Amino acid sequence: MPLSISSFLHMLLPLLSLLVLSLIICSSAQGPPSPGYYPSSKIGPVSFDQGLRNLWGPQHQRLDQGSLTIWLDSNSGSGFKSLHSYRSGYFGASIKLQPGYTAGVITSFYLSNNQDHPGNHDEIDIEFLGTTPNKPYVLQTNVYIRGSGDGNIIGRELRFHLWFDPTQDFHNYAVLWKPSEIIFFVDDVPIRRYPRKSDATYPSRPMYVYGSIWDASSWATENGKYKADYKYQPFIGRYKNFKLQGCTAESPSSCQPPSVSSSGFGSLSAPQFAAMQWVQNNYMVYNYCHDPRRDHTHTPEC
Numbered sequence: 001m002p003l004s005i006s007s008f009l010h011m012l013l014p015l016l017s018l019l020v021l022s023l024i025i026c027s028s029a030q031g032p033p034s035p036g037y038y039p040s041s042k043i044g045p046v047s048f049d050q051g052l053r054n055l056w057g058p059q060h061q062r063l064d065q066g067s068l069t070i071w072l073d074s075n076s077g078s079g080f081k082s083l084h085s086y087r088s089g090y091f092g093a094s095i096k097l098q099p100g101y102t103a104g105v106i107t108s109f110y111l112s113n114n115q116d117h118p119g120n121h122d123e124i125d126i127e128f129l130g131t132t133p134n135k136p137y138v139l140q141t142n143v144y145i146r147g148s149g150d151g152n153i154i155g156r157e158l159r160f161h162l163w164f165d166p167t168q169d170f171h172n173y174a175v176l177w178k179p180s181e182i183i184f185f186v187d188d189v190p191i192r193r194y195p196r197k198s199d200a201t202y203p204s205r206p207m208y209v210y211g212s213i214w215d216a217s218s219w220a221t222e223n224g225k226y227k228a229d230y231k232y233q234p235f236i237g238r239y240k241n242f243k244l245q246g247c248t249a250e251s252p253s254s255c256q257p258p259s260v261s262s263s264g265f266g267s268l269s270a271p272q273f274a275a276m277q278w279v280q281n282n283y284m285v286y287n288y289c290h291d292p293r294r295d296h297t298h299t300p301e302c
Helices: 005-030 270-283
Strands: 052-056 061-064 067-072 078-082 086-096 105-112 121-129 138-147 158-160 171-177 181-186 189-195 208-215 235-248 284-287
Touching: 052 208, 067 078, 067 208, 086 105, 086 208, 105 171, 105 235, 121 171, 138 181, 138 189, 158 189, 171 235, 189 270, 208 235, 270 284
Parallel strands: none
Antiparallel strands: 052 078, 061 067, 067 235, 078 208, 086 171, 086 235, 105 121, 105 208, 121 138, 138 158, 158 284, 171 181, 181 189
């Protein structure tokens, strides 16, 4: 007796589901589609001593053959800062994170002018939010405009899981800050683009480049559910291959930040946009614009 169409479809659906699932798994295993352009390979590294210096916790910072190690224990964390402030540019580093229990601990690489404008500063953040064993790290990107640390700060957080284990090896993380847009990169793959839609929603004052490791137990891991546990100390962050190329505060007005796409594109190319869309579709876990708890009158760019 021939199969009815409904019976045939009933048999076919599980097979189609398996096929779709296998395609998703294969796609994830292979990582994002090629962005077609690799800006980190076009920009030469600077040694730590050439472009940066210790800012705090010098006893928790070690430089060895170009690789910087900073760590947090119950006594102190540590941080570093660029020698120059910049008004645009490409800023990156290769970073390796600590495995195991790192809840409450933030390892960061960011731009800020907090020391020049306390309580009224700008910031562009790459922050790794510590985690508990068998849960992935969260990479938080954020943009502050004339924010403050007094509870009135307006964050613009997009958070991601990564398509690799960031504790197993060094990976490149970078920010391009131009007068027209901010783009965040992971291994040369764009993961976020923040365009300038108005002066009020865009950082334009000079900023320094920073890195740090510190205890943010009150919020870093699942909104503060898990705290830093110092029986696992020290918590270690490793950095190398620093890239600092841009226009300093003293550069002439004709200075232009480096391009991060192939020639002919003012912004990202089509393959770069496709790679960014893949990351956001598969690995973005939070978008401030889509958070119903937020007051979006403060974030008109949404």
